[in-house]
Amino acid sequence: MAIAQSFSPFLIPPENMVAAPFSPLGSLSVYDSYDETPHVGTRFPNKTTQLSRILEAPNSDELVKDLATLVSHRGVVFFSEQDLDIEKQKELGTRLGELAGKPATSKLHVHPISEQTPELTADVSVISSEGGIARNGYSKSARASAGWHTDITFEPVPSDYAILKLHTIPAVGGDTLWASGYEAYDKLSPAYQKFLEGLTALHDGSGFRKYAKELGTPINDPRGSPENTGSNLQAVHPVIRTHPVTGFKSLFVNRGFTIRIVELHDDESAEVLNYLFRHVAENHDMHVRFRWNKNDIAIWDNRCTFHTATNDYQGLRLGNRVVSIGEKPFFDPSSKSRRAVLGL
Numbered sequence: 001m002a003i004a005q006s007f008s009p010f011l012i013p014p015e016n017m018v019a020a021p022f023s024p025l026g027s028l029s030v031y032d033s034y035d036e037t038p039h040v041g042t043r044f045p046n047k048t049t050q051l052s053r054i055l056e057a058p059n060s061d062e063l064v065k066d067l068a069t070l071v072s073h074r075g076v077v078f079f080s081e082q083d084l085d086i087e088k089q090k091e092l093g094t095r096l097g098e099l100a101g102k103p104a105t106s107k108l109h110v111h112p113i114s115e116q117t118p119e120l121t122a123d124v125s126v127i128s129s130e131g132g133i134a135r136n137g138y139s140k141s142a143r144a145s146a147g148w149h150t151d152i153t154f155e156p157v158p159s160d161y162a163i164l165k166l167h168t169i170p171a172v173g174g175d176t177l178w179a180s181g182y183e184a185y186d187k188l189s190p191a192y193q194k195f196l197e198g199l200t201a202l203h204d205g206s207g208f209r210k211y212a213k214e215l216g217t218p219i220n221d222p223r224g225s226p227e228n229t230g231s232n233l234q235a236v237h238p239v240i241r242t243h244p245v246t247g248f249k250s251l252f253v254n255r256g257f258t259i260r261i262v263e264l265h266d267d268e269s270a271e272v273l274n275y276l277f278r279h280v281a282e283n284h285d286m287h288v289r290f291r292w293n294k295n296d297i298a299i300w301d302n303r304c305t306f307h308t309a310t311n312d313y314q315g316l317r318l319g320n321r322v323v324s325i326g327e328k329p330f331f332d333p334s335s336k337s338r339r340a341v342l343g344l
């Protein structure tokens, strides 16, 4: 049973994960906020809206649960000039998914090649202009769009939420872009949507395996779930997944990690994936671009978005990221698209 489950994308959601009704702000409506674009991104612009206070509020479970719902609906949510420290950032990362009803075995992700450091633990990724993901995918000879990805989809149980706080930013540049996986699905023709709904894709993190070998460091294991073990760093997921919180369908292949559509021939797979990666990168009506201020925080949902940093700046850009583990991706054939539910 366990083995069959680990290979089937057509799973039902964990029992306690019930699609939330459409009310993206809920108890958070007491704070000023606005949508950055129609399809993706909501911002809380006031620095008086502090996540640290939300975590301590008497109704904090309600507020954090509503924040999870909001992030799942809007893809990414921005908070200005936050005083949240790394311990509280980890607490928020843990509570978001827990309050949304994820499996009890899902914890914060431990990156395959993050190192245990005295001041930060293995479940925090340091995002640094000195190298790695923030500078990833860019060179003079490559398009900037090469950097579009969804975090850690090579894990059998990938991420639900991610929280990034940048404490050091360049004077200009280093913006981050997100794209909506819901809108990526909705923009396809019904025939293309149907074609993709039957398919699964192989996600591969072997770049990290290579990197670990070069550095002579082991691959961390396990990585936030008892199912995220070993040094293989590969997983098969449905190409279209149903989001357990919103119930919406989302495109779930990304340029960073998806290497193969399992059911197609090699050439067919390469062409379809290339089309889908361009679909995400070139439709700027499904993008939001965020210009950081010092200590701003972005919280995104890795089940229904893609993102990319922009490597256009000089100087230091540093921050800490917490990625939490969600549930095994599934496709529910009776689920609906975001546009169908919202009447768009």
Ligand SMILES: O=C(O)CCC(=O)C(=O)O
Binding pocket: 127, 133, 134, 151, 162, 164, 175, 176, 307, 308, 309, 310, 321
């Ligand atoms: O540096 C950024 O803006 C984003 C880096 C990234 O991909 C991540 O934190 O997951």
Ligand SMILES: [Fe+2]
Binding pocket: 133, 149, 150, 151, 307
């Ligand atoms: Fe990322």
